[in-house]
Amino acid sequence: MTRMLHFSNRLVIGGLLCVLFFGCTQKPSDSTRTDDQGSATTLDVTPRIERVLTREERDQLTPDDVIKILKEGNQRFVSGTLTSRDHSQQARKAALGQHPKAVILSCLDSRIPVEDAFDRGIGDVFVARVAGNFENTDILGSMEFGCKVVGAKLILVLGHEHCGAIKGAIDNVELGNITAMLSNIRPAVEHFADYKGEKTGENDEFVHMVTEQNVRMTMANIRAKSPILNEMVSNGELKIVGGIYNMETGTVTFLE
Numbered sequence: 001m002t003r004m005l006h007f008s009n010r011l012v013i014g015g016l017l018c019v020l021f022f023g024c025t026q027k028p029s030d031s032t033r034t035d036d037q038g039s040a041t042t043l044d045v046t047p048r049i050e051r052v053l054t055r056e057e058r059d060q061l062t063p064d065d066v067i068k069i070l071k072e073g074n075q076r077f078v079s080g081t082l083t084s085r086d087h088s089q090q091a092r093k094a095a096l097g098q099h100p101k102a103v104i105l106s107c108l109d110s111r112i113p114v115e116d117a118f119d120r121g122i123g124d125v126f127v128a129r130v131a132g133n134f135e136n137t138d139i140l141g142s143m144e145f146g147c148k149v150v151g152a153k154l155i156l157v158l159g160h161e162h163c164g165a166i167k168g169a170i171d172n173v174e175l176g177n178i179t180a181m182l183s184n185i186r187p188a189v190e191h192f193a194d195y196k197g198e199k200t201g202e203n204d205e206f207v208h209m210v211t212e213q214n215v216r217m218t219m220a221n222i223r224a225k226s227p228i229l230n231e232m233v234s235n236g237e238l239k240i241v242g243g244i245y246n247m248e249t250g251t252v253t254f255l256e
């Protein structure tokens, strides 16, 4: 009898949990807002619940589609309407494979939440990070893996304002392995040899100029140093774009 009571108690508790669980998950799925392919149906403010991208869905996207998706995602990040995601569930669904649509090369800076900044979830984007967001053999190999082997359609080189690595390169900081690392950014500093203003990390204008130049040089270096990626760009299978993340607003300005 006691056991029966326990059993029925469990049924009640189980039922209650089911109601709570489905009560929580049902509501957002009722709202069919735009998906990644842009098919808008009803407009409401309920956050979207995203699935893990399938290979078929990713393969249908063009590089320009991916740029549009990242831009729209950044607008949601800025306006505080990020998609609601069940990351633990997504992680399990993504366990058997991945079909991300882009490779984002970001700075190490802890103030840039890369996936959130574009409203992307698990399995959506590859993220490579190194202080100063420059390319090297390992980053290029990672990009070739992401694009040529796995099929990503876009490489975004993402610089940011107030970058400590850029300031360090401008100020010729020397410390351990940081010295060698910053030498990767020095060409962007030396590009402005004729700059008449104050060439220090204190000069916001100069820091911004070098930040943008570093992104542009990295974009060019990726094509110059990777025949595989260069060919993909020439074939229209891949685009390489640059952007600057604004710390104050979260806005990413895509470079022309």
Ligand SMILES: [Zn+2]
Residues within 6 Å of the ligand: 107, 108, 109, 131, 132, 160, 162, 163, 164, 165, 166
């Ligand atoms: Zn940085």
